[in-house]
Amino acid sequence: MRIVLVGLPGAGKGTQAAYLAKNLFLPHISTGDLFRENIRQGTELGRQAQSYMRAGQLVPDEITIGMARLRMRQPDAVDGFLLDGFPRNVFQAESLDQLLKDNGDSLDVVLDLVLPQEEAVTRIAGRRVCRDDSSHLFHVTYNAPHEPGLCDVCGGELYQRQDDTEETVRKRLEVFDRDTSPITAYYRLRNLVVGISALGSVAEVTERSMVALRERG
Numbered sequence: 001m002r003i004v005l006v007g008l009p010g011a012g013k014g015t016q017a018a019y020l021a022k023n024l025f026l027p028h029i030s031t032g033d034l035f036r037e038n039i040r041q042g043t044e045l046g047r048q049a050q051s052y053m054r055a056g057q058l059v060p061d062e063i064t065i066g067m068a069r070l071r072m073r074q075p076d077a078v079d080g081f082l083l084d085g086f087p088r089n090v091f092q093a094e095s096l097d098q099l100l101k102d103n104g105d106s107l108d109v110v111l112d113l114v115l116p117q118e119e120a121v122t123r124i125a126g127r128r129v130c131r132d133d134s135s136h137l138f139h140v141t142y143n144a145p146h147e148p149g150l151c152d153v154c155g156g157e158l159y160q161r162q163d164d165t166e167e168t169v170r171k172r173l174e175v176f177d178r179d180t181s182p183i184t185a186y187y188r189l190r191n192l193v194v195g196i197s198a199l200g201s202v203a204e205v206t207e208r209s210m211v212a213l214r215e216r217g
């Protein structure tokens with residue numbers, strides 16, 4: 001299955017992707033995680049992406065699309081994937097379509113995680129991420145680790161993302177409204193969008209997502 005996850009920053013895309021990828025045996029491809037890993041390793045790509053991310057702006061399309069294309073060509077993604085954070089504007093969506101079409105493939109479903117903006121801001125403000133594995137996500141109140149500052153899964157150190165400051169979050173929401181929300185209309189024209197409420201516990205949202213995906217699959 002070829003799935004795209006969309007939703008506001010903080011809607012729970014990364015959290016859900018970790019569970020859905022496991023349940024569906026699909027690779028989780030997050031452009032945000034790929035950029036953060038490049039920054040951590042000090043690569044040229046990471047250097048180019050860093051200033052945009054810190055400012056809450058989109059990394060330029062040619063950098064992002066090139067990186068996503070390379071990742072999607074890896075053997076584990078040939079038969080399906082779960083995309084998280086890509087595409088993020090209509091140009092990226094068109095490029096993804098073209099990329100898939102070149103291989104005779106197409107998307108199966110776009111899962112839209114719908115959450116009120118104030119709730120997304122609260123989720124982002126309390127988010128903590130594991131340094132050793134970015135799919136280990138916590139929240140200081142909603143999904144608190146047993147030991148403050150330490151990952152329950154692997155014991156790694158938890159940190160707050162650099163782009164999770166109030167000012168940058170405001171910018172990211174603005175960019176979402178302007179550049180990312182039009183992709184839902186783009187995909188709706190092809191009847192690919194399934195919208196689900198992202199309110200409720202992590203397990204409830206996973207269950208809702210699995211039901212919606214099974215209906216489509």
Ligand code: AP5
Nearest residue numbers: 009010011012013014015031032059085123127138201202
């Ligand atoms: P990216 O990393 O993709 O960030 P984002 O889209 O802003 O999304 P987030 O990671 O903030 O939120 P999420 O929806 O994954 O929520 P999460 O599961 O963590 O992008 C970062 C930056 O990279 C961009 O600003 C841009 O600069 C660049 N970039 C990335 N892709 C790009 C592209 N394609 N083009 C150009 N630039 C790109 O959950 C949030 C919190 O809520 C966590 O603490 C979690 O524990 C908690 N939580 C989750 N679910 C629940 C629940 N059900 N109940 C209670 N708490 C919950």
Ligand code: ZN
Nearest residue numbers: 130136151154
């Ligand atoms: Zn961990």
